[in-house]
Each structure stands twice: as C-alpha cells, then as structure tokens.
Amino acid sequence: MMSFILANTRIGSPVLGIILPALIFCISFLLTVYLLRHFMKQNKDH
Amino acid sequence: MVTFAFLDWLWLILYILLMVGCGALFYRLGKRSQSDFFLAGRGLPWWLPASSVYATHTATDTPIWVAGVVYKYGLSGLWYAFFAAWCAISAFVSTRIFRRSLAYSQAEWQSLRFSGLGAEMLRGWVAGWQVFMNMFILGWVGIAMGKLCNMLFGWDLWIGLVIFTSIGAIYVLMAGYWGVVMADFQQGVIALLVIIIVSIWGVMAAGGPQTIIDKLKTYNSTCEWRVPADTQDGAQGLLRISDSGTSEVLGASALPFTFSNAFDEARYVETADGVKKYVQNTHESETNSLILFPSDADVLYTGRDYTIVWKASEGKRLVNVEYSTDNGATWIMIDENHQNGQRWRINPLSFTGSFKGQFPVAWFVTMLFIALLGGFGMGTNIDWYTEAQRIQSAKSVRDASYSIWAGTALVLVRNSIWAAAILGFFILFPHLASSAEYEMGWYVVGFKYLPIGMVGFLFAGILAIHLSTVSTHINLGAMYATRDFYHHYVNPKASENRLVVVGRLSTFIILIGSFIFGTIIGEEITQWLIFALWIMAAGIWLPNILQVIWWRFNSWGYLSSWIANLGLSWLVVWILPRFGIIPELPDYMQFWLLIVLNALIYLPVTFLTKPEDMDHLVSYYVMSRPIGFWGPVRREAIKQGLL
Numbered sequence: 001m002m003s004f005i006l007a008n009t010r011i012g013s014p015v016l017g018i019i020l021p022a023l024i025f026c027i028s029f030l031l032t033v034y035l036l037r038h039f040m041k042q043n044k045d046h
Numbered sequence: 047m048v049t050f051a052f053l054d055w056l057w058l059i060l061y062i063l064l065m066v067g068c069g070a071l072f073y074r075l076g077k078r079s080q081s082d083f084f085l086a087g088r089g090l091p092w093w094l095p096a097s098s099v100y101a102t103h104t105a106t107d108t109p110i111w112v113a114g115v116v117y118k119y120g121l122s123g124l125w126y127a128f129f130a131a132w133c134a135i136s137a138f139v140s141t142r143i144f145r146r147s148l149a150y151s152q153a154e155w156q157s158l159r160f161s162g163l164g165a166e167m168l169r170g171w172v173a174g175w176q177v178f179m180n181m182f183i184l185g186w187v188g189i190a191m192g193k194l195c196n197m198l199f200g201w202d203l204w205i206g207l208v209i210f211t212s213i214g215a216i217y218v219l220m221a222g223y224w225g226v227v228m229a230d231f232q233q234g235v236i237a238l239l240v241i242i243i244v245s246i247w248g249v250m251a252a253g254g255p256q257t258i259i260d261k262l263k264t265y266n267s268t269c270e271w272r273v274p275a276d277t278q279d280g281a282q283g284l285l286r287i288s289d290s291g292t293s294e295v296l297g298a299s300a301l302p303f304t305f306s307n308a309f310d311e312a313r314y315v316e317t318a319d320g321v322k323k324y325v326q327n328t329h330e331s332e333t334n335s336l337i338l339f340p341s342d343a344d345v346l347y348t349g350r351d352y353t354i355v356w357k358a359s360e361g362k363r364l365v366n367v368e369y370s371t372d373n374g375a376t377w378i379m380i381d382e383n384h385q386n387g388q389r390w391r392i393n394p395l396s397f398t399g400s401f402k403g404q405f406p407v408a409w410f411v412t413m414l415f416i417a418l419l420g421g422f423g424m425g426t427n428i429d430w431y432t433e434a435q436r437i438q439s440a441k442s443v444r445d446a447s448y449s450i451w452a453g454t455a456l457v458l459v460r461n462s463i464w465a466a467a468i469l470g471f472f473i474l475f476p477h478l479a480s481s482a483e484y485e486m487g488w489y490v491v492g493f494k495y496l497p498i499g500m501v502g503f504l505f506a507g508i509l510a511i512h513l514s515t516v517s518t519h520i521n522l523g524a525m526y527a528t529r530d531f532y533h534h535y536v537n538p539k540a541s542e543n544r545l546v547v548v549g550r551l552s553t554f555i556i557l558i559g560s561f562i563f564g565t566i567i568g569e570e571i572t573q574w575l576i577f578a579l580w581i582m583a584a585g586i587w588l589p590n591i592l593q594v595i596w597w598r599f600n601s602w603g604y605l606s607s608w609i610a611n612l613g614l615s616w617l618v619v620w621i622l623p624r625f626g627i628i629p630e631l632p633d634y635m636q637f638w639l640l641i642v643l644n645a646l647i648y649l650p651v652t653f654l655t656k657p658e659d660m661d662h663l664v665s666y667y668v669m670s671r672p673i674g675f676w677g678p679v680r681r682e683a684i685k686q687g688l689l
Contacts (some may be wrong), residue, residue, distance in 0.1 A: 010497050011251055017499020021057045024239050024380075025064065028232050032068045035228050042089070043075055 048493050054502025054604030054633065058348040060504035061236070062213065065513055068232045069217025069225030076221035080545040083222030083267075084525040085439045090227065092448035095436035098227045099453025101234035101514035102432055103130070104241075104460065106179060107190035108511070112461055114485035116468040117478070118270070120391030121403045124313035127461045130416050133433070133454035135421025139673060140594055144424060145437050145446040146670045151176070152425060152434050153530040157668075159593060161662040164601025171608065175268030176431055180523030184211060185563030191512050192564070194489065198505075211520075214513040215557045218520045218655045219550055223439065226517045230437055238456075240507025241463055243500075248467030248491035249660070252474055254602040255466075258392075265388040266325055266338060267358045269367045270479050271380050275349035279307040281371045285337050285348065287356050290383045290399075297336025298374075303344045305371070314347060322477035324355040351479035354380070358387035364398060366508050388476075389549055391469065406632035412634040416587065422674075427583065447533055447632045467491055520560075524552035584640040585611025590646055595674025597663060610647040614640055664688065 050058070076083050086094075115123030133141075149155035153172040157165045168474040188207040195206030217225040223534070277283075282302035288295045320339040321658045324338040333341075339355040340346055340380050354367060365386050383403030390396040398405045420426035433450055440446035471487035478484040492504045528549045533540055540548070589607035592599040618639055623630040631639065657663075665674075668688045683689045 009494055010073075011247060011495045012497045014497050015424060016497065017053055017497045017501075019505070020243065020500060021061075021503035021506075023059075025060060027238055027239075028061075028064055028068075031235060032064065032228075032232055033069070034072075035231065036071055039072070039075065039224075039228075042088075 047201050047309045048501065049500055050505075051498050053499035054505070055520075056500065058506050058509075060510065061503070065229055065233055065236075065510060066213060066217055068491050069229035069517070072224035072228050076224040077546055079542040080529065082224060083546050083549045084521065084529065085435065086223045086227055088439055089441045089507040090439050090445070090449075092440060092445040092452065094227050094231055095440050095446070095449035096452040096456070098230040098436050098514075098518070099433060099450065100239060100456040100460070101230040101430040102518040103429060103453075103457050103515075104234075104237055104511050105190070105515035106194060106508060106512045109241075109464055110190065110485045112464045112466050113471070113487040114458050114481050116465045117472055117484040117487055117505075118481070119404060120396065121394040121397050121465055121469075122390075124461055124465055125410060125413055127458070128413055129420070129427060130429070130454050130457050131417040132420035132427050133429075133450045135418055136430075136433075137421075137451035137454075141433070141446050142443050143448045143594060143670045144434060144673045145440065145443045147666070148438070148531045148609065148669070149524055150438060152431055153526060154534075155424070158666055160604070161600035161659045162601070165607060168601055168605060169534065171532060171605070173526045176526040177262055177523050177531075177556070179428070179431070179520045180526070181559040181563050183612040184519045184523075184556070184560030184679065185567055186567075187512065187515050187519075188560060188564040191568050194508070197486065197489075198493065204561075204565060208561055210512055211516045211557065211560060212511060213509075213518040215520055215553065217519045218524075219553050220575065222546070222549060222553075223435070223521050223525075226521050227436075227439065229515045229517060233514040236510040237616075238460065238508055240504060242494040244488065244504060245463045245467035247486070247495045248470040250470075251491065252470030258469050258473050261326075261467075262388045262391055262677050264327055265473075265476060266327055266367075266671070267356050267388070268325055269354045269381050269384050271353065271354050271367075271369075272351050273305065273348050275344050277305045277348045277371065279305065279348070281305045282373070283340070284370045284374055285340070285354065286368050286370075286374075286377065287336060287359075288366045288368070289362055290366050290402075293366075294537050296362065296365065297361050299337055299340075299342070300335055301342035302373070303340040303342055303346060306345050306347055307348050309347045309350070313345065314350065317344065317352075318477055318479070319352050321355060321479075322475070325363075325476040326352065353477050353479040355558075362386050363390075364403065391472065409632070409634045412637060416637070419496075419591065420587065422630045423587070423594050425590040426587050432482045432522055435518075435525065438445060446631060464488055467591040516560075520553055522554050524549050527552035527556070543609040584637045585615055585636075585644045588641055588645065594672055595676075597667075597674075597676045597679045598657055599652055600655060600658050602655040603648045606646055606651040607648040609686055610644050611640070614643050614647075619641070630676065 052431055075086070081087055112127065115126045126438070144155060147155055147158050149158055151173070153169045153176065156168040156172055160168060169333050188211045189203060191210050192203035192206035195201045207475040217229060249255060249258065253261070283305055284299040284302050286295055286298035311567060320329070329338070335341070336359070337354070337356045340352070357366070363386055364383045366382050367384050369380055370377050380406070383398040385396060385398060396405060397407050399411070401408050401631050424430055425603070436449060468487050471491055493501060496504055528545060532548050533545060537544070537547040586607050589599070589604050595605055618628070618631070618636055622628045660679070660682055664683045664686060667676060667679045668683055680689065
C-alpha cells in the first residue's frame with residue numbers, strides 16, 4: 001500500500017528544486033556566520 | 047522506495063556539512079568548563095533557548111504521531127498536543143523559580159528544595175531515571191529514523207538508527223551544549239521552512255484549501271474497524287448504523303458479508319482501492335443501501351483493519367456503528383457516538399458527547415486542566431527536563447521566561463501547519479484504515495509531490511529535525527551523569543577540565559546505550575514504555591506541583607508518590623480490570639483515579655514525617671522566591687532579616 005502511495009506525482013517546476021534549497025542554504029549559512037561572530041566576540045570581551 | 051537524483055544528494059551532503067559544522071565550530075567555547083559544556087555559560091539571549099525548545103521538540107516521530115491524530119480525529123486531534131501549553135503558565139511561574147535556584151538540573155534542584163537523606167535519595171533517583179529516559183528517548187527517536195529510512199531506502203533498521211544519531215554526536219562531543227544550542231537554532235530555521243514548504247505542497251496536491259473544505263462536505267462517512275481476530279472463519283456479518291440519541295436504525299446491511307481467516311493480500315489491497323471510491327463518492331455502482339462497504343460481495347479478513355463506509359445521513363451528527371455475526375440477533379458496538387459525514391474534521395471542537403465517543407468533553411476538560419495547571423509544577427510533563435536545561439542556559443530570569451513561552455508557541459503553531467497538510471492527505475487517501483499507514487502521511491506528501499532536488503532537501507530537513515532532538519538528549523543525559531552522579535557522589539573536587547572530559551565520556555556512553563535501547567524497542571516494548579511514561583505523568587502530576595507551591599510537602603512525601611505510582615498504575619491499568627474489579631477505563635479517567643489513589647498515600651506520609659529543616663527551607667525560599675503556600679517559611683525568613 002505504502003509503495004503505491006509513494007509512487008511519484010511531482011508538483012511544481014524542477015527549477016524550484018534548485019532555488020528553494022539554495023535560498024534556505026544561504027539563509028542558514030549566513031545565520032551560522034552571524035552566530036559564530038557574535039558569540040566568539042562576546043566571549044572574547046568577557 | 048525513493049530514488050535520489052544527483053541534485054538530491056548534493057543538497058543532502060551540503061546540508062549535513064552545514065549542520066554539523068555549525069555545532070562543531072563552537073568547540074573552543076564548549077571545552078572551557080562544566081558550565082559551558084552543559085549550559086553554554088548561562089549567557090544566552092532568549093531567542094536561542096527558544097529555538098532550541100522548538101527544535102528539540104520537533105523530532106522524526108513528531109510528524110508521525112501528529113499525522114496519526116489529525117488523520118483519525120480531524121483538527122480536534124490537535125488537542126492531543128495541547129499538553130505543551132503547560133509552558134504558557136510555567137514561563138511565568140515554575141520557570142522563573144527554577145532559574146533563580148541556579149540548579150543545573152532537576153535532580154540538583156531536589157537537593158536545594160529538600161534536605162537530608164530524602165533529598166539525597168531523590169537526587170540519585172531523578173538523575174538515574176533521567177539517564178535512562180534520555181537513552182530510551184534517543185533509542186525511540188533513532189528507531190523512528192530507522193523505520194523512515196527502511197520505508198524510503200529499504201535499509202535495515204539499525205542503519206538509520208546508528209548513522210544519523212552518530213552524526214549528531216560529533217558536534218555534541220566536541221562542543222557540548224554550545225554546539226547543541228547553536229545547531230538547534232540553525233536546524234530549527236531549516237526545519238520550520240521545510241515543514242511550511244511540504245505542508246503547502248500537501249494542500250496544493252489536494253487542490254487547495256477551498257477544495258479540501260468542499261470535498262469534506264461531499265465525502266461519505268467512515269469508521270475504522272479492526273475485525274476481531276477470534277471471529278469464526280466463514281461467519282456471516284451484518285452492519286447497522288443507528289442514531290446515537292434516539293437509537294433509530296438509519297440503515298443496515300441488506301445481505302451479509304463474509305469473514306475469513308485465509309488472508310489474501312492482493313484481494314485486501316484491491317478491496318481498499320474500492321473503498322477509496324466509496325468514501326470519495328466516485329464509485330460507479332448505484333445502490334439504495336445506506337452502507338456502501340462492506341457489502342455482500344466482500345470478504346473481511348479477521349485481525350485486519352478496514353474502513354467502514356456509509357452515506358452521511360442528513361441532520362444526524364452522531365451515530366452508533368454495530369455489527370452482528372448471528373443474523374442480527376445480537377449486535378456488538380464498533381464505535382459509539384461516532385461522527386457522521388466528514389465536515390466535523392475541520393471543526394477543532396467537534397465534541398462527541400460528555401463522556402462518549404472519540405472526543406468527549408470530559409477528555410477535553412482533563413487536557414486543559416493538565417496543560418494549564420501543570421505549569422505551576424516542575425516535571426509535570428516529561429518535556430520539563432529538557433526545558434530545565436534551556437531555562438538555566440538563559441542569561442536572566444526574564445530571558446528564561448520568554449524562551450519557554452516563545453519556543454512552545456512555535457511548537458503549537460507548527461502542529462497547525464502539519465494539520466493542514468494532513469487534511470489534504472486525507473482528501474487524497476481517505477480510505478486508509480491502519481494507523482501504520484496514515485501516520486506516515488506528512489512524509490508521504492513530501493516524498494511523493496515535491497519536485498526533483500527538493501526530495502534531497504526534504505531529507506536534509508528531516509535530518510535537521512532528527513539531529514536537533516538527538517543532540518539535546520545526548521547532552522542532557524550526559525549532564526545528569528556528570529553533574530549529579532560523578533561530580534556529586536564520586537569526585538566533588540573534580541576540576542573543570544576533568545568535568546568536561548567526564549562529560550564527553552558520558553556523552554559517548556549515552557550514545558552507545560541509545561543504540562542498545564533502539565535495537566530492543568519493538569512494538570510491544572514501545573507500548574509498554576509509553577504506558578509507563580503516561581502513567582508516570584498521571585500519578586506524580588500533583589506531587590510535582592505540590593513540591594513547588596507547598597512548603598510542608600517534604601522529600602518523603604514526594605518519594606512515596608513515585609513508589610506508590612509504580613504500583614498503583616499497574617493496578618489501575620492492568621490488574622484490576624483483568625480481574626473485573628474495575629472496568630477498563632478511558633485514559634482520562636485513569637488519570638483522575640490515579641491522582642486520588644496516589645494522594646491517599648503521599649499525603650499521610652507527608653504529615654506523618656517531619657517537615658524539612660526550616661533553615662534549609664529559608665535558604666531555598668530566599669533564593670528562589672516560590673509562589674504558593676510558604677507562609678511559615680516566609681515569616682521565618684523575615685524574622686532572620688533575610689527579607
């Protein structure tokens with residue numbers, strides 16, 4: 001039953017498979033850089 | 047099974063490197079001291095613990111059980127998750143009290159609140175229980191990941207269990223809680239965006255929000271039924287639907303269907319496909335019968351799950367569904383006060399009666415009671431123990447308060463996003479009778495409908511969900527082992543370096559222990575342990591509140607409540623019903639009964655033993671400033687000039 005349900009029926013343009021993950025990757029990467037800089041600086045000051 | 051394209055693999059690998067890297071980068075901060083390794087130096091702004099609360103409580107099994115309750119109960123199923131709302135009260139009560147105490151863990155708090163031998167016993171008991179619980183939760187969550195990987199890739203269960211928890215352990219070993227909380231923030235953002243995207247796709251696949259509502263109005267009525275395994279082979283069955291209020295028979299099988307013990311999988315699957323058309327009202331056959339499935343042409347296999355289908359009767363909101371195996375001489379209830387039609391699924395307050403049906407008012411009131419009053423206590427919910435670490439890592443009492451409130455608010459919002467997707471899943475697959483199938487609904491929606499490239503990204507999002515939970519529990523279990531066992535009992539004079547080393551060693555031991563638990567967790571064991579968790583919450587729920595708000599409640603009263611609960615829960619849930627002394631009760635009635643029975647033990651124990659040492663209580667009161675019934679202690683503190 002589950003194998004039947006899992007047969008692909010994709011919705012949306014394939015280009016979304018590049019744009020959306022890339023966008024979220026960039027957001028996550030920038031957040032990581034911000035966290036690292038902020039807390040390393042804060043702990044250095046202390 | 048799912049096949050990954052090159053783009054899927056690329057995103058998956060990049061995201062794994064990003065998530066692990068984010069945690070590992072904080073290695074230099076995590077190694078500085080015990081406080082850094084387990085509490086990130088108690089210097090975090092509210093939004094970091096908040097995101098950690100949200101990320102930790104979003105695990106691989108979470109969309110499974112949320113999908114299960116929403117598919118079965120509609121939007122009213124979301125109330126099952128409402129117990130999380132204890133944080134709404136706790137944010138302004140027990141969170142603040144706990145943060146002011148400066149205890150690392152709930153076990154340490156016991157020795158601040160209570161004194162003497164009782165306090166020592168409680169500290170050891172809570173610490174030991176937490177080490178066990180964290181390993182168990184890790185195993186449970188790890189096996190959920192193993193089952194998902196088995197469904198998607200055909201891997202053996204242990205592969206999904208071991209690989210991904212080990213990936214999380216990399217940055218926990220390196221950076222401790224610094225790694226956990228930073229990675230949680232990043233993983234929380236990824237997970238939230240993935241949840242939103244997949245849920246949008248689920249709603250789109252069903253035709254959009256208005257289509258979902260319109261179709262729910264046209265779908266026929268359904269009821270899940272597991273055919274009893276002891277039904278005689280070849281027996282003839284009849285079904286009838288009657289009005290719950292007036293008992294008027296609305297419709298019954300004109301001709302009997304057949305029960306069989308000789309399971310035929312192909313026929314079972316073919317039957318399910320036909321049931322789908324009956325539910326969706328797209329079947330070709332015309333019939334005057336109210337009951338569409340099963341009909342006289344159908345064979346039902348004993349021990350198997352089916353979806354009974356009948357035409358919704360106008361004006362009848364609640365019906366009884368019954369079956370007979372003796373040509374209608376006697377009728378056996380399948381479900382009482384069952385919802386008619388499908389419109390009820392979009393009503394979160396679709397009650398089925400005061401005490402009957404799948405959503406009685408009594409259950410709802412009990413849930414509200416537990417959720418709202420639980421916030422006055424500590425440990426009234428299993429989640430308290432992870433929240434406690436986040437509370438202590440916040441830089442101030444106010445930050446701790448905001449973090450608990452905000453993280454939980456996000457958890458409840460997240461559930462609603464999932465619910466939209468599951469309603470869409472129901473529209474597409476309304477015939478699923480087995481919870482093992484429909485509880486995977488949210489995952490099915492993602493892997494079935496997302497474009498290429500996003501499938502790998504979805505799996506990365508699932509990994510984010512998984513890593514954020516396992517990293518928390520690895521570090522939390524290690525904290526109890528290090529702080530409450532090693533540092534307190536074995537080596538109170540240990541240096542900070544030594545404590546960090548022991549912390550890392552404990553982390554590794556917790557990890558290995560979780561693999562052992564994961565491999566032995568099977569269906570029966572899981573049900574047994576879920577019973578233990580639920581009943582733990584029930585029997586000691588009130589003592590967990592009393593220990594915060596009532597000065598007279600002492601360590602012996604609290605200890606006796608734990609011990610009594612272990613015995614009483616077995617009696618109420620298993621032994622007494624088995625011997626017919628009490629009936630099998632719904633879970634909310636078990637909760638109330640255990641509250642009362644347990645109180646009959648711990649209240650006398652409390653009053654028959656001495657109060658805690660007054661100087662100790664004054665010291666605790668001045669530091670933590672608890673609310674509630676603390677009059678004598680407060681007066682003594684004033685007398686001593688401390689207030």
